[in-house]
Amino acid sequence: MSPVLKAQGLVHRYGDFRLEVPHLEVHPGEILAVLGPSGSGKTSLLRLLAGLLSPEEGQVEGKFRAYLPQTPPLLRRSVLENAAFGLLLRGVPRRQALARAAGLLKRVGLEGKARQPAHLLSGGEAVRLALARTLLVEPAALLLDEPTASLDPANTLKVEALLQEAARGGRGVVLATHDLFQVRRLAHRVVFLFQGQVVEEAPVDRFFQSPKDSRSQAFLEGRLLP
Numbered sequence: 001m002s003p004v005l006k007a008q009g010l011v012h013r014y015g016d017f018r019l020e021v022p023h024l025e026v027h028p029g030e031i032l033a034v035l036g037p038s039g040s041g042k043t044s045l046l047r048l049l050a051g052l053l054s055p056e057e058g059q060v061e062g063k064f065r066a067y068l069p070q071t072p073p074l075l076r077r078s079v080l081e082n083a084a085f086g087l088l089l090r091g092v093p094r095r096q097a098l099a100r101a102a103g104l105l106k107r108v109g110l111e112g113k114a115r116q117p118a119h120l121l122s123g124g125e126a127v128r129l130a131l132a133r134t135l136l137v138e139p140a141a142l143l144l145d146e147p148t149a150s151l152d153p154a155n156t157l158k159v160e161a162l163l164q165e166a167a168r169g170g171r172g173v174v175l176a177t178h179d180l181f182q183v184r185r186l187a188h189r190v191v192f193l194f195q196g197q198v199v200e201e202a203p204v205d206r207f208f209q210s211p212k213d214s215r216s217q218a219f220l221e222g223r224l225l226p
């Protein structure tokens with residue numbers, strides 16, 4: 001099956017910081033976790049993969065990609081209007097867009113809040129809304145930056161279930177996270193970054209059971225400093 005996302009020879013610099021990703025592919029149905037200490041380049045990589053940041057070298061090829069920042073921006077409109085926003089932007093007739101958005105709000109457990117202003121949502125609800133809005137436009141690849149960083153365990157599990165469902169539906173999911181338990185629960189494969197370099201890329205079980213690089217091992221044991 002052809003990848004939903006393919007990056008080759010990526011180089012991006014911020015002053016002294018250099019991010020280098022020689023090769024990366026994400027396949028339909030796959031959840032790829034991007035791990036690394038703070039400042040290792042996870043957000044920058046996601047933004048490059050999403051096409052929001054232009055690499056100095058290399059290229060990213062991919063089908064329709066959607067990026068979800070850690071704190072997704074919401075419009076000062078109702079929850080339902082926010083959910084429907086992507087569809088309305090794409091010219092879907094209003095009535096149809098709102099009906100589809102209402103259906104997805106139900107799936108993310110927000111149907112009771114549809115008429116409420118979105119800015120009144122809790123952090124967990126806001127992430128679920130942003131995810132609903134993104135899923136509605138049916139991206140081939142979802143790029144998520146620490147989507148559950150500020151969520152309680154119940155909301156975390158809800159978001160994880162949505163991501164698994166998205167992957168089962170054939171999307172490729174790239175997830176930057178500091179939550180190693182989450183990686184074990186969700187990911188099929190891991191890319192481990194350190195100081196902008198891909199130190200290790202491995203199937204999730206292999207990465208946790210026998211990391212090949214001493215820096216991966218130190219990271220998993222909480223001994224690696226940025």
Ligand SMILES: Nc1ncnc2c1ncn2[C@@H]1O[C@H](COP(=O)(O)OP(=O)(O)OP(=O)(O)O)[C@@H](O)[C@H]1O
Pocket residue numbers: 014017036037038039040041042043044045
């Ligand atoms: N717009 C920017 N301008 C200058 N430097 C930047 C910019 N964005 C990121 N950086 C630097 O690039 C490096 C990687 O940052 P990035 O946010 O990608 O790391 P990260 O792994 O996502 O970190 P964290 O886990 O803390 O979110 C850091 O040294 C950061 O200071």
